[in-house]
Amino acid sequence: xxxxxxxxxxxxxxxxxxxxxxxxxxxxxxxxxxxxxxxxxxxxxxxxxxxxxxxxxxxxxxxxxxxxxxxxxxxxxxxxxxxxxxxxxxxxxxxxxxxxxxxxxxxxxxxxxxxxxxxxxxxxxxxxxxxxxxxxxxxxxxxxxxxxx
Numbered sequence: 001x002x003x004x005x006x007x008x009x010x011x012x013x014x015x016x017x018x019x020x021x022x023x024x025x026x027x028x029x030x031x032x033x034x035x036x037x038x039x040x041x042x043x044x045x046x047x048x049x050x051x052x053x054x055x056x057x058x059x060x061x062x063x064x065x066x067x068x069x070x071x072x073x074x075x076x077x078x079x080x081x082x083x084x085x086x087x088x089x090x091x092x093x094x095x096x097x098x099x100x101x102x103x104x105x106x107x108x109x110x111x112x113x114x115x116x117x118x119x120x121x122x123x124x125x126x127x128x129x130x131x132x133x134x135x136x137x138x139x140x141x142x143x144x145x146x147x148x149x
Contacts, residue, residue, distance in 0.1 A: 054131060054134060054138070055135065058128065061127040064123065065123040065124055065127060066120075068120070068123055069116045069117070069119050069120035070116075072112065072116040073112060076108075076109065077109060080105050080109065083102075
């Protein structure tokens with residue numbers, strides 16, 4: 001084992017201290033060099049997409065859409081269950097030629113489910129999709145603006 005008495009870094013004689021410039025000082029080799037921002041840069045007219053209030057509006061519109069569809073389908077089914085449990089005489093009464101009311105209400109569940117799907121699609125087209133399209137277009141514009149810099 002040998003000992004190397006030479007210093008690990010070179011000796012610099014003391015001299016006048018140069019003026020401080022944050023972009024010319026020595027950095028570690030792995031630290032990236034940060035260039036100054038150009039002076040003629042325009043400020044953004046709108047907030048970044050992550051801070052946009054449109055995202056909150058989109059979430060609430062989507063929440064409304066889910067509630068309408070869910071309450072339509074589940075509301076009817078819960079009504080059917082309540083009638084089955086608490087009004088058995090009503091559910092066993094006949095509507096026409098031996099068709100019990102309970103069976104008729106059970107068969108109506110299929111069209112009610114289709115109605116819930118139609119309401120889901122309609123509220124998507126009317127409330128959710130326009131907001132999502134606006135956010136998508138704004139994001140594309142943001143990407144183009146950032147790409148042009």
